[in-house]
Amino acid sequence: KVAFGNVNGANMSGSNLLYNSAPAIGFETKGWQADYNDTGIASSGLLAAGDPYRPTGGGALNQYIPGTPAAGTVFDIRAISAIPVIGGQFYEGSAYLNAHRCNSQIYVGWKDSAGAIITWSMGDIVVQTNTTNVLATWGRSKFIVQAPVNAVSCYYYIRGTSTGQTNPH
Numbered sequence: 001k002v003a004f005g006n007v008n009g010a011n012m013s014g015s016n017l018l019y020n021s022a023p024a025i026g027f028e029t030k031g032w033q034a035d036y037n038d039t040g041i042a043s044s045g046l047l048a049a050g051d052p053y054r055p056t057g058g059g060a061l062n063q064y065i066p067g068t069p070a071a072g073t074v075f076d077i078r079a080i081s082a083i084p085v086i087g088g089q090f091y092e093g094s095a096y097l098n099a100h101r102c103n104s105q106i107y108v109g110w111k112d113s114a115g116a117i118i119t120w121s122m123g124d125i126v127v128q129t130n131t132t133n134v135l136a137t138w139g140r141s142k143f144i145v146q147a148p149v150n151a152v153s154c155y156y157y158i159r160g161t162s163t164g165q166t167n168p169h
Contacts, residue, residue, distance in 0.1 A: 064169030071164035
């Protein structure tokens with residue numbers, strides 16, 4: 001075994017810090033939960049996306065709002081566990097998103113040693129994609145950001161933002 005940072009030409013080392021970041025079992029949601037929701041409508045809760053709304057041979061998370069939430073309201077999915085970080089270091093986040101009747105993006109909330117949110121870092125906004133199980137057609141939200149110097153952990157989120165259409169997910 002060779003550490004990634006020792007590979008010729010590699011300028012960074014790293015690994016995936018998220019638990020269950022790519023659920024291989026088609027109907028698994030372990031490690032994730034439905035979180036903040038300001039739509040005024042109770043969400044479905046966290047679900048595993050079924051066919052044809054998950055990548056072929058893989059899994060995906062799903063949450064939908066039954067009804068028609070106002071445009072601009074949001075609903076989140078969050079990784080349950082905080083991710084330990086080193087303040088001042090750079091971190092990369094990325095997710096393929098298949099948003100229906102909403103826009104979506106990833107973001108992190110950086111926390112200090114007291115557990116308070118210091119600031120937020122947002123990924124690209126993915127305009128509703130309305131695709132099916134072909135991962136290459138999904139939108140990708142991503143960021144490379146430097147953690148605040150006093151950050152000790154972060155939480156990873158996936159956010160849906162309503163476009164005012166019925167049953168966004």
